[in-house]
Amino acid sequence: MSAIEASPSVRSTIIWRATSLIRQRPALALSILCLALVALVALGAPLLPYGPFKQDILHRNGVPSAFHWLGTDELGRDVGARLAMGARVSLIVAISSSLIAVAIGVMIGMLSGYLGGFADTLIMRFVDSMYAFPETLFAILIASLVKGQLSGQAPALLEPLAEAYRWSGGLLGVLLTLGFTCWLTTARLVRSQVLALKNSEYILASQLAGASGWFIVKKHLLPNAQPVILVAITFVVPNAILLEAGLSFIGIGVDPPTPSWGTMIAAGVQSLQSYPHLLIAPALAIGATLLALNVVGDALRDLYDPALRR
């Protein structure tokens, strides 16, 4: 009973601290506004007057005008509409691939920390060795592996996945790649938290009362690791967006014609000399989004992790 009563007051303290933090930091308010705008644009993308694939052949590489606010690209497609669709891709990536990555990381971190002993040594040796594998190289390799397996004639086992892959325009491949790439930090953070919690008295009491490992993980470790998981998410989300754009930039991310900020930047680089506006729009979009995410992430870390506050 007392636990139920305690939680609203804890929550309201957090909300109170969050609002005071927003009041103290104008940049934070601005960042939240910016992220809300990106989400709004992503959700409202179908409502825009021009579709992202509709070509206006007479106005190719057009500079910003009253009809096309951000101009048109080399095929006469509206840059604004494509940016909005690209925001969708980034939003999907931010949410689903970080969910995958954090889920993997939490699972492995919990397992490693809770089991301890040989399993822990083995898992942590694996994670440490993965750090020697440059992240960008690993992501590129995994992306081309996933793409190769799913885009050609997939084996019967993978056929449903391949179907989803084609339907999503290559996005599924990116999500899987990022999920497999970005879980390392989460696993480390969660493991160290579990190690710290494992020897506390209430867990010992729970064990003595005959609680199963799963019960302890669910009732004690997961709730108490929440701040750490949140901190991990603040690291994973910007990283995932950054990597998605990078992979799409190289051409192993989202397949054309689906617009992604990364592919738009790559196309902009091609015509950099003559039509710099094609590069500036997506570059600023991703730059502003990542900046806002980092400012909000900093604030969340300050809010939930007093040890990191300074």
Next chain:
Amino acid sequence: MLGYVVKRTLASLPTLFFVYTLVFLIAHVTPGSPWDIGSNRPIEPTVKASLDARYHLNDPLTTQYVEYLASALQGDLGPSYRDRTQTVDQIIWRFLPVSLELGAAAMVVAIGFGLPLGALAALTRHRGVDSAIRMLSTLGISMPTYVVTSILIVTLGVSLGLVPTFGWRGLFSTSAIVPVFSLALAPLAAMIRYFRSSMLEVMHLDYVRTARAKGVRPINIIIRHLGRNALIPVMTVAGVYAANVLTGSFFVESIAGVPGFGRYFVLAVAARDYPVVIGTTLVYALFVITINLLVDLSYVVLDPRIRTSTA
């Protein structure tokens, strides 16, 4: 000290072995053969068979795994499939130095500007200068290198005409300004952020107060007492970023037209050029391991307490 280095070097061998195994598996599980990618027409089956035979691609994977490892241990990273006149060793010698130069210059800029700015921010805590520096650092951490590179090229190159928009004429030319600065920005921002916070941490320690009380000049306190101790956590971060800068220069290289190694790697992955992919990854992993070793050694140099515990 020497014993420590030897021990650490030996301990990194399993890591290299792990990276080799992983990259070998990934490369060979990826569908497609080196011969049918990049050409418009399907390759003649007899030609494909003889190419496979020549490069031992028909051997069981275990045999290929052992044989490549054996030759890699002797420093021979194999022939390139895509560029059949060259070996992987030759390709690495041709492209890697440019990437290394670029990465090293970027790290020098990052550390050279990052530490003073971080110290300045810590010393002027919560004042205008501090906020400005911190804003700059958040900006630097957030901006992807390809965004920085493209914006710099558009402004400095296309609009102002100060630097060339494409190409590489060596490290000491105007063509290096944009690539070096764009690569340096993220580690620079990180240096500022971490050095600031670790400076703030040591600032209130007793020995600093003692030094101040006995009348040590402020500049000496900052450099010898604060800086030296605050540097240790920063070294870790610098190591991580050095590895990233070395391996992540692909975007900068392709936008600014630098003939470096990152670009070659991506082309090799697309072409299923296994020896280049595996060889490159191994070389990069070696770099990461070496950098980590150097970082750990720098702790020993910086902190006498660690020095005595390892000796």
